Amino acid sequence: MVSASKEMAVYCFDTLVAHYTGDVIPTPDFEEGNYPLFVTWKKVVNGGEPRLRGCIGTLEARCLITGFKDYALTSALRDRRFPPIQAREIPFLECTVSILTxxxxxxxxxxxxxxxxxxxxxxxxxxxxxxxxxxxxxxxxxxxxxxxxxxxxxxxxxxxxxxxxxxxxxxxxxxxxQSSLYTMHYSDYVAYLKRTRGIIPLLTLKC
Structure with a gap:
Protein backbone atom coordinates (compact mmCIF):
# COMPACT_ATOMS: atom_id res chain seq x y z
CA MET A 1 0.00 0.00 0.00
CA VAL A 2 1.28 3.45 -0.93
CA SER A 3 1.77 6.02 1.85
CA ALA A 4 1.89 9.80 1.58
CA SER A 5 5.50 10.93 1.11
CA LYS A 6 7.88 13.85 0.92
CA GLU A 7 8.07 13.49 -2.86
CA MET A 8 4.30 13.96 -3.16
CA ALA A 9 4.45 17.20 -1.18
CA VAL A 10 7.38 18.35 -3.33
CA TYR A 11 5.31 17.66 -6.45
CA CYS A 12 2.46 19.80 -5.12
CA PHE A 13 4.86 22.67 -4.43
CA ASP A 14 6.42 22.16 -7.88
CA THR A 15 2.96 22.41 -9.42
CA LEU A 16 1.96 25.57 -7.57
CA VAL A 17 5.30 27.28 -8.19
CA ALA A 18 5.15 26.40 -11.90
CA HIS A 19 1.68 27.92 -12.09
CA TYR A 20 3.24 31.31 -11.37
CA THR A 21 6.62 30.94 -13.07
CA GLY A 22 5.51 29.14 -16.21
CA ASP A 23 8.27 26.55 -15.74
CA VAL A 24 7.81 22.93 -16.73
CA ILE A 25 6.76 20.78 -13.78
CA PRO A 26 9.52 18.24 -13.04
CA THR A 27 8.62 14.56 -13.34
CA PRO A 28 7.38 13.37 -9.93
CA ASP A 29 9.56 10.98 -7.98
CA PHE A 30 6.93 8.57 -6.66
CA GLU A 31 5.09 5.53 -7.94
CA GLU A 32 1.79 5.72 -9.72
CA GLY A 33 -1.29 4.20 -8.15
CA ASN A 34 -4.98 4.96 -7.71
CA TYR A 35 -6.20 6.23 -4.34
CA PRO A 36 -8.52 8.86 -2.89
CA LEU A 37 -6.41 11.88 -1.97
CA PHE A 38 -6.46 15.42 -0.57
CA VAL A 39 -4.14 18.42 -0.75
CA THR A 40 -4.19 20.91 2.12
CA TRP A 41 -2.46 24.30 2.08
CA LYS A 42 -1.89 26.27 5.27
CA LYS A 43 -0.14 29.61 5.79
CA VAL A 44 2.30 30.26 8.62
CA VAL A 45 3.15 33.88 9.47
CA ASN A 46 5.57 35.08 12.17
CA GLY A 47 5.74 31.65 13.79
CA GLY A 48 2.02 31.59 14.52
CA GLU A 49 -0.37 28.70 14.18
CA PRO A 50 -0.83 27.54 10.57
CA ARG A 51 -4.04 28.91 9.06
CA LEU A 52 -5.99 26.97 6.47
CA ARG A 53 -5.75 28.43 2.96
CA GLY A 54 -7.29 25.60 0.97
CA CYS A 55 -8.21 21.94 1.27
CA ILE A 56 -9.77 20.00 -1.58
CA GLY A 57 -9.49 16.42 -2.73
CA THR A 58 -11.46 13.44 -3.91
CA LEU A 59 -13.08 10.56 -2.05
CA GLU A 60 -12.87 8.47 -5.23
CA ALA A 61 -9.67 6.79 -6.37
CA ARG A 62 -7.56 8.90 -8.73
CA CYS A 63 -4.19 8.38 -10.34
CA LEU A 64 -1.78 9.82 -7.77
CA ILE A 65 0.28 11.81 -10.27
CA THR A 66 -2.60 13.54 -12.07
CA GLY A 67 -4.59 13.71 -8.84
CA PHE A 68 -1.94 15.58 -6.87
CA LYS A 69 -1.25 17.85 -9.86
CA ASP A 70 -4.94 18.73 -10.21
CA TYR A 71 -5.74 19.14 -6.52
CA ALA A 72 -2.58 21.07 -5.69
CA LEU A 73 -3.98 23.85 -7.88
CA THR A 74 -7.66 23.33 -7.14
CA SER A 75 -7.00 23.50 -3.41
CA ALA A 76 -4.76 26.55 -3.73
CA LEU A 77 -6.82 28.55 -6.20
CA ARG A 78 -10.41 27.33 -6.19
CA ASP A 79 -11.43 26.59 -2.61
CA ARG A 80 -14.52 28.83 -2.41
CA ARG A 81 -13.97 29.46 1.30
CA PHE A 82 -10.79 31.45 0.65
CA PRO A 83 -9.32 33.87 -1.88
CA PRO A 84 -6.83 32.22 -4.28
CA ILE A 85 -3.30 31.83 -2.96
CA GLN A 86 -1.02 34.51 -4.42
CA ALA A 87 2.59 33.99 -5.48
CA ARG A 88 3.84 36.22 -2.66
CA GLU A 89 2.26 33.85 -0.12
CA ILE A 90 4.07 30.72 -1.28
CA PRO A 91 7.16 31.15 0.98
CA PHE A 92 4.81 31.08 3.99
CA LEU A 93 2.93 27.93 3.00
CA GLU A 94 2.98 24.38 4.23
CA CYS A 95 1.50 21.57 2.20
CA THR A 96 -0.06 18.39 3.55
CA VAL A 97 -0.76 15.50 1.19
CA SER A 98 -3.17 12.80 2.33
CA ILE A 99 -3.94 9.37 0.90
CA LEU A 100 -7.19 7.85 2.15
CA THR A 101 -7.62 4.16 2.96
CA GLN A 178 -8.04 6.38 7.71
CA SER A 179 -5.22 8.20 5.97
CA SER A 180 -1.50 8.55 5.70
CA LEU A 181 -0.21 12.10 5.42
CA TYR A 182 2.96 14.08 4.95
CA THR A 183 3.43 17.78 5.74
CA MET A 184 6.16 19.96 4.24
CA HIS A 185 6.86 23.68 4.80
CA TYR A 186 8.14 25.79 1.92
CA SER A 187 11.54 26.17 3.61
CA ASP A 188 11.89 22.38 3.60
CA TYR A 189 10.89 22.35 -0.07
CA VAL A 190 13.65 24.85 -0.87
CA ALA A 191 16.18 22.78 1.08
CA TYR A 192 15.06 19.67 -0.83
CA LEU A 193 15.58 21.43 -4.18
CA LYS A 194 19.06 22.63 -3.19
CA ARG A 195 20.05 19.14 -2.08
CA THR A 196 18.54 17.13 -4.96
CA ARG A 197 18.51 19.54 -7.92
CA GLY A 198 21.07 22.16 -7.00
CA ILE A 199 18.63 25.00 -7.64
CA ILE A 200 16.70 27.66 -5.74
CA PRO A 201 13.13 28.41 -6.82
CA LEU A 202 12.75 31.76 -8.59
CA LEU A 203 10.03 32.74 -6.14
CA THR A 204 12.57 32.61 -3.32
CA LEU A 205 14.68 35.23 -5.08
CA LYS A 206 11.66 37.52 -5.50
CA CYS A 207 10.70 37.53 -1.83
Whole structure:
Protein backbone atom coordinates (compact mmCIF):
# COMPACT_ATOMS: atom_id res chain seq x y z
CA MET A 1 0.00 0.00 0.00
CA VAL A 2 1.28 3.45 -0.93
CA SER A 3 1.77 6.02 1.85
CA ALA A 4 1.89 9.80 1.58
CA SER A 5 5.50 10.93 1.11
CA LYS A 6 7.88 13.85 0.92
CA GLU A 7 8.07 13.49 -2.86
CA MET A 8 4.30 13.96 -3.16
CA ALA A 9 4.45 17.20 -1.18
CA VAL A 10 7.38 18.35 -3.33
CA TYR A 11 5.31 17.66 -6.45
CA CYS A 12 2.46 19.80 -5.12
CA PHE A 13 4.86 22.67 -4.43
CA ASP A 14 6.42 22.16 -7.88
CA THR A 15 2.96 22.41 -9.42
CA LEU A 16 1.96 25.57 -7.57
CA VAL A 17 5.30 27.28 -8.19
CA ALA A 18 5.15 26.40 -11.90
CA HIS A 19 1.68 27.92 -12.09
CA TYR A 20 3.24 31.31 -11.37
CA THR A 21 6.62 30.94 -13.07
CA GLY A 22 5.51 29.14 -16.21
CA ASP A 23 8.27 26.55 -15.74
CA VAL A 24 7.81 22.93 -16.73
CA ILE A 25 6.76 20.78 -13.78
CA PRO A 26 9.52 18.24 -13.04
CA THR A 27 8.62 14.56 -13.34
CA PRO A 28 7.38 13.37 -9.93
CA ASP A 29 9.56 10.98 -7.98
CA PHE A 30 6.93 8.57 -6.66
CA GLU A 31 5.09 5.53 -7.94
CA GLU A 32 1.79 5.72 -9.72
CA GLY A 33 -1.29 4.20 -8.15
CA ASN A 34 -4.98 4.96 -7.71
CA TYR A 35 -6.20 6.23 -4.34
CA PRO A 36 -8.52 8.86 -2.89
CA LEU A 37 -6.41 11.88 -1.97
CA PHE A 38 -6.46 15.42 -0.57
CA VAL A 39 -4.14 18.42 -0.75
CA THR A 40 -4.19 20.91 2.12
CA TRP A 41 -2.46 24.30 2.08
CA LYS A 42 -1.89 26.27 5.27
CA LYS A 43 -0.14 29.61 5.79
CA VAL A 44 2.30 30.26 8.62
CA VAL A 45 3.15 33.88 9.47
CA ASN A 46 5.57 35.08 12.17
CA GLY A 47 5.74 31.65 13.79
CA GLY A 48 2.02 31.59 14.52
CA GLU A 49 -0.37 28.70 14.18
CA PRO A 50 -0.83 27.54 10.57
CA ARG A 51 -4.04 28.91 9.06
CA LEU A 52 -5.99 26.97 6.47
CA ARG A 53 -5.75 28.43 2.96
CA GLY A 54 -7.29 25.60 0.97
CA CYS A 55 -8.21 21.94 1.27
CA ILE A 56 -9.77 20.00 -1.58
CA GLY A 57 -9.49 16.42 -2.73
CA THR A 58 -11.46 13.44 -3.91
CA LEU A 59 -13.08 10.56 -2.05
CA GLU A 60 -12.87 8.47 -5.23
CA ALA A 61 -9.67 6.79 -6.37
CA ARG A 62 -7.56 8.90 -8.73
CA CYS A 63 -4.19 8.38 -10.34
CA LEU A 64 -1.78 9.82 -7.77
CA ILE A 65 0.28 11.81 -10.27
CA THR A 66 -2.60 13.54 -12.07
CA GLY A 67 -4.59 13.71 -8.84
CA PHE A 68 -1.94 15.58 -6.87
CA LYS A 69 -1.25 17.85 -9.86
CA ASP A 70 -4.94 18.73 -10.21
CA TYR A 71 -5.74 19.14 -6.52
CA ALA A 72 -2.58 21.07 -5.69
CA LEU A 73 -3.98 23.85 -7.88
CA THR A 74 -7.66 23.33 -7.14
CA SER A 75 -7.00 23.50 -3.41
CA ALA A 76 -4.76 26.55 -3.73
CA LEU A 77 -6.82 28.55 -6.20
CA ARG A 78 -10.41 27.33 -6.19
CA ASP A 79 -11.43 26.59 -2.61
CA ARG A 80 -14.52 28.83 -2.41
CA ARG A 81 -13.97 29.46 1.30
CA PHE A 82 -10.79 31.45 0.65
CA PRO A 83 -9.32 33.87 -1.88
CA PRO A 84 -6.83 32.22 -4.28
CA ILE A 85 -3.30 31.83 -2.96
CA GLN A 86 -1.02 34.51 -4.42
CA ALA A 87 2.59 33.99 -5.48
CA ARG A 88 3.84 36.22 -2.66
CA GLU A 89 2.26 33.85 -0.12
CA ILE A 90 4.07 30.72 -1.28
CA PRO A 91 7.16 31.15 0.98
CA PHE A 92 4.81 31.08 3.99
CA LEU A 93 2.93 27.93 3.00
CA GLU A 94 2.98 24.38 4.23
CA CYS A 95 1.50 21.57 2.20
CA THR A 96 -0.06 18.39 3.55
CA VAL A 97 -0.76 15.50 1.19
CA SER A 98 -3.17 12.80 2.33
CA ILE A 99 -3.94 9.37 0.90
CA LEU A 100 -7.19 7.85 2.15
CA THR A 101 -7.62 4.16 2.96
CA UNK A 102 -9.74 1.67 4.92
CA UNK A 103 -13.26 2.87 4.17
CA UNK A 104 -15.78 1.32 6.57
CA UNK A 105 -19.45 1.88 7.41
CA UNK A 106 -19.80 3.06 11.02
CA UNK A 107 -22.48 1.54 13.21
CA UNK A 108 -23.60 5.01 14.37
CA UNK A 109 -22.38 8.61 14.53
CA UNK A 110 -20.10 7.85 17.52
CA UNK A 111 -18.51 4.73 16.01
CA UNK A 112 -15.12 6.25 15.15
CA UNK A 113 -11.93 7.37 16.92
CA UNK A 114 -10.65 10.95 17.21
CA UNK A 115 -7.30 11.32 15.50
CA UNK A 116 -7.60 7.94 13.76
CA UNK A 117 -10.65 8.19 11.54
CA UNK A 118 -11.88 10.72 9.06
CA UNK A 119 -15.53 10.52 8.17
CA UNK A 120 -18.00 11.08 5.40
CA UNK A 121 -21.32 12.26 6.81
CA UNK A 122 -24.49 11.79 4.76
CA UNK A 123 -28.04 12.61 5.78
CA UNK A 124 -31.39 13.87 4.57
CA UNK A 125 -32.49 17.05 6.33
CA UNK A 126 -36.07 17.85 7.47
CA UNK A 127 -36.71 19.55 4.12
CA UNK A 128 -35.83 16.27 2.38
CA UNK A 129 -32.55 17.63 0.98
CA UNK A 130 -29.65 15.19 0.82
CA UNK A 131 -26.49 16.60 2.36
CA UNK A 132 -22.92 15.37 2.84
CA UNK A 133 -19.52 16.57 4.04
CA UNK A 134 -16.20 15.11 5.13
CA UNK A 135 -13.39 15.82 7.58
CA UNK A 136 -9.93 14.30 7.33
CA UNK A 137 -8.72 12.28 10.36
CA UNK A 138 -6.54 15.05 11.77
CA UNK A 139 -9.24 17.72 11.91
CA UNK A 140 -11.04 16.77 15.13
CA UNK A 141 -7.80 16.35 17.07
CA UNK A 142 -6.33 19.63 15.78
CA UNK A 143 -9.50 21.51 16.72
CA UNK A 144 -9.82 19.83 20.12
CA UNK A 145 -13.38 18.73 19.37
CA UNK A 146 -15.36 15.92 20.95
CA UNK A 147 -17.06 13.39 18.71
CA UNK A 148 -20.39 15.19 18.96
CA UNK A 149 -18.77 18.57 18.25
CA UNK A 150 -17.04 17.09 15.22
CA UNK A 151 -20.22 15.59 13.83
CA UNK A 152 -22.22 18.76 14.48
CA UNK A 153 -19.54 20.83 12.74
CA UNK A 154 -19.77 18.50 9.75
CA UNK A 155 -23.52 19.10 9.66
CA UNK A 156 -22.86 22.84 9.36
CA UNK A 157 -20.18 22.23 6.75
CA UNK A 158 -22.82 20.31 4.78
CA UNK A 159 -24.90 23.48 4.75
CA UNK A 160 -27.64 22.62 7.24
CA UNK A 161 -28.30 25.50 9.64
CA UNK A 162 -31.36 24.11 11.45
CA UNK A 163 -31.45 22.53 14.91
CA UNK A 164 -29.26 19.44 15.35
CA UNK A 165 -31.32 17.06 17.44
CA UNK A 166 -30.49 13.61 18.73
CA UNK A 167 -33.18 12.28 16.43
CA UNK A 168 -31.39 13.83 13.46
CA UNK A 169 -28.03 12.45 14.58
CA UNK A 170 -29.44 8.94 14.73
CA UNK A 171 -30.29 9.19 11.04
CA UNK A 172 -26.74 10.06 10.00
CA UNK A 173 -24.90 7.67 7.69
CA UNK A 174 -21.20 7.67 8.56
CA UNK A 175 -18.40 6.18 6.48
CA UNK A 176 -15.16 6.29 8.42
CA UNK A 177 -11.71 6.07 6.86
CA GLN A 178 -8.04 6.38 7.71
CA SER A 179 -5.22 8.20 5.97
CA SER A 180 -1.50 8.55 5.70
CA LEU A 181 -0.21 12.10 5.42
CA TYR A 182 2.96 14.08 4.95
CA THR A 183 3.43 17.78 5.74
CA MET A 184 6.16 19.96 4.24
CA HIS A 185 6.86 23.68 4.80
CA TYR A 186 8.14 25.79 1.92
CA SER A 187 11.54 26.17 3.61
CA ASP A 188 11.89 22.38 3.60
CA TYR A 189 10.89 22.35 -0.07
CA VAL A 190 13.65 24.85 -0.87
CA ALA A 191 16.18 22.78 1.08
CA TYR A 192 15.06 19.67 -0.83
CA LEU A 193 15.58 21.43 -4.18
CA LYS A 194 19.06 22.63 -3.19
CA ARG A 195 20.05 19.14 -2.08
CA THR A 196 18.54 17.13 -4.96
CA ARG A 197 18.51 19.54 -7.92
CA GLY A 198 21.07 22.16 -7.00
CA ILE A 199 18.63 25.00 -7.64
CA ILE A 200 16.70 27.66 -5.74
CA PRO A 201 13.13 28.41 -6.82
CA LEU A 202 12.75 31.76 -8.59
CA LEU A 203 10.03 32.74 -6.14
CA THR A 204 12.57 32.61 -3.32
CA LEU A 205 14.68 35.23 -5.08
CA LYS A 206 11.66 37.52 -5.50
CA CYS A 207 10.70 37.53 -1.83
Missing amino acids: DYESAANYLDWEIGKHGMILEFTDPDNLRRSATYLPEVSAQEGWTKVETVDSLVRKAGFMGPITESLRRRFRITRY
